[in-house]
Amino acid sequence: MSLKRQFLLACALALPGLALAQPAAAFPQRQVTMVVPFPAGGITDTVARALALKMGENLGKAVIVENKPGGGGQIAAAQVRQAPADGHTIYVGATEMFAINPVLFRKFSYDPLKDFTPITSLIRSPLVLVVPENSPIKDIDGLVKAARTEAKGLSFASQGPGSIGHLLGEVFRSKTQGQFTHVPYKGSAPGLQDLMAGQVDMMFDPVISTAPLIAGRKLRPLAIAAAERAPQMPQVPTLLELGLTGLDAQVWFGAVARAGTPAPVVQRLNDALHAAMKDPEVQKRFAEQGMQAFPSTPAQFGSFMAAEAARWAPLVKASGASID
Template identity: 60%
Template sequence: MDRRTLLQSALGLGSLSIASPGRAQAFPSKPITLVLPFSAGGISDVMARTLAQHVAQHLGKPVIVDNKPGAGGQIAASAVLQQAADGHTVYVAGTAMFAINQTLFRKFAYDPVKDFEPVTSLVISPLVLVVAADSPVRTLSELVSLSRSSRQGLTFASQGLGSVGHLLAELFRSRTGGSMSHVAYKGSVPALQDVMTNRVDFMLDPTSSTEALIRGKKLRALAIASTRRVPQLPDVPTLAELGVSGVDAGVWFGAAVRSGTPVSAVQTLNRALVAALQDPGIQKRFESQGMQAYPQTPEQFKQFIRGEIARWAPLIQSSGASID
């Protein structure tokens, strides 16, 4: 090899060595972490771990679930926002964290629209209006009539101040004109216990936490707060069918990454999660738990979040609910 050829070869190798570090790494290049603002063992945790197994197989990298509950999702969101915007840390949260808490909390640490890039919605669990199985109220019309005629009115339980159950019940009250008083609890479990023992008259709660109690004759379902009947409770009519329109909502969960994440990483995560949500075995498992798979494109989920924020903000403000 002459001197000229040797010099050209050296220059070529040098240019490769300089260019290589600048190349974008294939995504994912390391394990992915799903950060949840919920405790381990709950329905959202089970949902996330189910999806994590499928996504890990799809992407060929481990997927870890990291539970960071507390502060209305702010602890988990902060953990995500402290990581690089490369798609390897994903915020998996619900209606409250994406669409309610920003308005509900007087001071909130993140903006779900500006600070996060939506990946896809995951599942939705419609709310169902329930009373105790031995309640004298057997139909929605009886409930509404009693709320109007009773001197002291009726009471309704919720999962907490500013929760979807609270806000939807406030909307139900405004649409029916009944006299109803709110009783806030810390979660569905204690609230449902008091509904089942008739300490509180009724509640709007997701099918994911009520279906088994309805089938076990502990609760009586009067109506579904959904645009259509749900496969888990096909005999339960919607509120609209019973004459109360516009009162429909579900608790939903979705996935998002830090703003600034490359579009290619967002799309890769979307494809992996949507593939999991379209798996018949996963769909069947979710349906048995009162949830329905609800995949969307990143753009669809972005518009969905904006619509949900616009929907809930006026209800929060009119209810007077706020958290420090």
């Protein structure tokens, strides 16, 4: 074989490898947009901006946050789905957007597992069962007893129909055989306000939003709905410790890209987000807000999303909750 032929053959064999390496080497070519389905100023927005700043330092390009609330995440998701599958536009959502809303909404515009490529899980915050600080209920035994013996039972607030707080409340009702009336709100804030005012008896809500109110002696924590105690509330037992199984729930957040995004680009985004989560400033902010980082590989996050969807879907259907 001539030297020229050997050279051409070597180039041909190298081309596939070069084609695979090129997307990662060339990425990012411009700023990256992180689309979040929540309003500016909220917890998710705060988390996204903290990660975006450090992520941009790692990528060498600016990472900006765009707030596209509404439609249970569908508006934000549509923007990412309509963008090129090149990793320059990513979607950061929560449990509801990836595991609950596709079943909760009668007509939902995207399939989290088919329309997106997982990048990584980001943070999580367990739910805590809280009552007003001045409530006569001091512990889980007292709460269950009241729900079984009082004429009208007890009421529990939630963040809305089909929310994690609602679904967990329904599971709690089933496990304890108590009488509980569901009172849905539009988000955590109004539910917590009425809870503190004594308008409702109890609520399952993330440590993120309850920790400041517990510290300010506005709410009393009875139990953590997680496998382990929360670092921010080490004195509060888990429901599992108290003999109630199957009540492990948490709010979690993750990042995805449009389906079809090249694997090297996804990995580059994964690396940048992991580096951001390891930053001491970011970790301090997470800890102060009752959140825990839990990075994963793209494959691990994909499996996690599928498992969460399988877990919550039947509970949504059993609750009867739906949104047009």
